[in-house]
Amino acid sequence: MTAVTLDAGAPFGAAPPSARPAIVTRGLTKRFRGGQVAVDALDLSVPRGSVYGFLGPNGSGKTTTIRMLLGLAAPTSGEHELLGLPLGEALPRVGALVEGPAFYPYLSGEANLRRFDAADPTAPPATVRRRVAEALDRVGLTAAAGKRYRTYSLGMRQRLAIAAALLGPRELLILDEPTNGLDPQGTREVRSLVKQIAAGGTTVFVSSHLLAEVEQMCTHAAVMRAGRLVAQGSMASLGGGQVPRVRVRTPDTADALRVLRSLGLADVRADGPEPGDGVSAELGGHAPERVNAALVGEGVAVRGFAVERPSLEDVFVRLTGEGFDVDG
Incomplete structure (x- = not known):
């Protein structure tokens, strides 16, 4: 390789x-x-x-x-x-x-x-x-x-x-x-x-x-x-080959999806079939605090908000197609 x-x-x-x-x-x-x-x-x-x-x-x-x-x-x-x-x-x-x-x-x-x-x-x-x-x-x-x-x-x-x-x-x-x-x-x-x-x-x-x-x-x-x-x-x-994602835990799935799409975030999707499963999207160049403020400003009940960045393990798997013992 x-x-x-x-x-x-x-x-x-x-x-x-x-x-x-x-x-x-x-x-x-x-x-x-x-x-x-x-x-x-x-x-x-x-x-x-x-x-x-x-x-x-x-x-x-x-x-x-x-x-x-x-x-x-x-x-x-x-x-x-x-x-x-x-x-x-x-x-x-x-x-x-x-x-x-x-x-x-x-x-x-x-x-x-x-x-x-x-x-x-x-x-x-x-x-x-x-x-x-x-x-x-x-x-x-x-x-x-x-x-x-x-x-x-x-x-x-x-x-x-x-x-x-x-x-x-x-x-x-x-x-x-x-x-x-x-x-x-x-x-x-x-x-x-x-x-x-x-x-x-x-x-x-x-x-x-x-x-x-x-x-x-x-x-x-x-x-x-x-x-x-x-x-x-x-x-x-x-970690540059993978884009950070924002994950929002909320019961207001439809409204959250609408707000994230209106902000221009990519790959906006529900994380599960149930309303409380939450939503996620690629953060891109958007500031997380502004995304959160927009959700709250539109009345979305935000119960959890997290930004997930690619880990070194993700990078290794992407480059090699396999992993190794990350705990020793």
Whole structure:
């Protein structure tokens, strides 16, 4: 299937590094022995300052792509660029969490971060205390800094892993399934943290197989299926092929249909045979509040009023003709 690219990126070398996308790939491909193709001619363009969801079922090639981006696996063919720089220059500006956190269970969160920091040859030892404290504060773990890692909840462990990725100034943060295995509370914690990090100017590239998580967290997304890119773009543009609908719950079906048609809404129809089933229509460019005001002004008893926009699941099904597990 041909990928649908809704936001084009600048080619390599076409602009200064600071003006280029945070991540660009051109034809990035990974084949394993036996001919298995894990990633097939991937063309990504990740805008700076975005929270970019890298979405696909387990086994769709997300982790393999991330490993190639970080230099942990060599591509079979193609090229990629981080922050408009060669990989060696870019990596000190990139934080990453790949395939789950690994910490010493009997050391405190603070002591674990000190060990991570000591492994970074570019980190100045004189400022380790300040940087560890800032990273812990940024992820909301200052109060738990002295507690042993084995006492941390799953959400706290993921936050500590993100803190390890933020020990230095980062322009790009790459997170591989950061909410994997978390309970709803832990998932909310990580989602909130990602949004806070992005608000500070860091581009966040986050892979996930959970459609709902990407929809709540991200400004842009790419959809993978069996190693191939299906679509990419802003969340608004990905939903551009389907028109929002307004649904009105009312016993006054005939009058509601008349008002919606008089406003020029398209595909106006009753939602069921009974009077209380309500009506719906394509909203188009009409403001929902004006539609509601017109209904009330014409004496329609509005018991419920909702605007339904296409979900990411709707987009995925439209592009691929199939779905995948949206709950994990």
